[in-house]
Amino acid sequence: MATNQDYQISPSSWNRFEECPRKYWLSRQGLPRKASMAASSGTAIHNTVEDLCNLDISDRDEGEMGWLHSTAREALERNWKAERQEFLGTPRHPRWKSEMFSKAHDGLIGALGFLFEKAGLSKRELSEVSIQSWRQVQDIVLETEATLESDCGRMMGRLDLLLLDPSSSEGGVGWIVADLKTGRPPRSGLDEKVRRQLLFYRDLAKQRSPEQNSITAEGWYSSNETIYVAHGPSILEEAIDAWESMKVTEEPFQATPSESACSFCDWKAWCPDWWISRSEGLLDGSRMFRDEVTELVRLDHDSGAALFERTTPTDQEGSLEGSDYRFGAILKGKALEQIKQFEQDESGGYLFLGSVRVDGTIVHMGDWSEILPWAPLLKSTSY
Structure with missing residues (x-):
């Protein structure tokens, strides 16, 4: 029986905590969210697969062909539009890239190909899929976008698909917990974070349905049309141990700066440890796309030319002072609008510059910054 808890552990929050406790702590502070095209595109694909799996075709002729191609595209366009609205309504977002729709469509076709395979159907063009064939796919789908919660109420996860596995050899029909991945596929085996996520879903499904003998966890990577199976013992006890450590306190959790933890962290503007590590040379500051903490020296509103002075940390709490390192930058689009707004507000203070692009001796900032x-x-702020 579930107990009332003030927080739950999910695969994403657990992975974030393992990567850097400070990053997890910051993610729980209600700071402005950041949107990304990759995440929005992936969500549009996920939602379209769900829509097609739940599509009512009970009154359609089983021999009808040529319907899935247009239906799938229309569903993707609808979800793409919804994600665009969500994206633009998020406090922190770059430019919406409409040109990525074709890539999302390719990802959708790859995702549907996995369903054909699991239903025992040969790979085919969407225009060649009959109503009867799609019914065969729908027959193996038990749940879409299912929310799983542990008996104790401390763990929860949302899996993409729960399927029947007719090929299971462990007595009776098995189940497949499938998570659709639209990003970069692994070079060899599954990344440990993805493996943990899949096993987490598998174990919660087993706890919910203990009578089910065989449940397999799979990551479906649409970009290379490859299925990766997650193997390993139950991780629920390990998750409970993590939950005990993840209760947010008034004081920040310890930071563990590293390239993997900091490179794509959304909360660097609020984390003094990251900038200290960068300044001490513990993190790489020479990449083409990099982040800076600076003071604006001057700005030409017409040309977008700006001069910044990089700051130096003076303590462990984020206090800064100037330095003798200055760099010029050309700002366009959203970046120029933002810097003008800061000047207009006359708030002063230091600035976090995210994703500046360094091209030789020239620094560029634009809609991606x-x-x-x-x-x-x-x-x-939430204690």
């Missing part, structure tokens, strides 16, 4: 106030968070 962001500018935020440097605001180290030293006390919880």
Whole structure:
């Protein structure tokens, strides 16, 4: 029986905590969310697969052909539009890339190919799929976008698909917990974070349905049309141990800066440890796309030419001072609008520059970049 808890552990929050406890702590502070095209595109694909799996075709002729191609595209266009609205309504977002729709469509076709395979159907063009064939696919789908919660109420996850596995050899029909992946596929085996996520879903499904003997966890990578199976013992006890450590406190959790933890962290503008590590050379600051903490020296509103001075940390709490390192930058689009707004507000202070592009001696900022106030968070806002 579930107990009332003030927080639950999910695969994403657990992975974030393992990667860097401070990153997890910051993610729980209600800070402005950041949207990404990759995530929005993936969600549109996921939602379209769900729509097609739940499509009512009970009154259609089983021999009808040529319907799935147009139906799938229309569903993707509808979900693409919904994701665009969500994306643009998110406080922090780059430019919406309409040109990525064709890539999303390719990803959808790859995802549907996995369903054909699991239903025992040969690979085929969407225009060649009959109503009867799609019914065969729908017959193996038990749940879409299912929410799984542990008996104790401390763990929860949302899996993409729960399927029948007619090929199971372990007595009776098995189940497949499938998670659709639209990003970069692994070079060899599954990444440990993805493996943990899949086993988490598998174990919650087993706990919910203990009578089910065979449940397999699979990651479906549409980009290379490859299925990766996650193997391993139950991780629920390990998850409970993690849950005990993840209760948010008033003081920030310890940071563990690293290239993997910091490279794509959304919360660097609020984390003094990241900038300290960068300044001490513990993190790479020489990549083409990099982040900076600076003070604006001057800005030409007409040309977008700006001069910034890189800052130097003076303590562990995010206090800064100037340095003798200055760099020029050309700002366009959203980045120029943001820097003008900061000047207009006359708020002063230091600035976090996200995703500046360094091309030789020239720094560029545009719609892919962001500018935020440097605001180290030293006390919880939700404690």
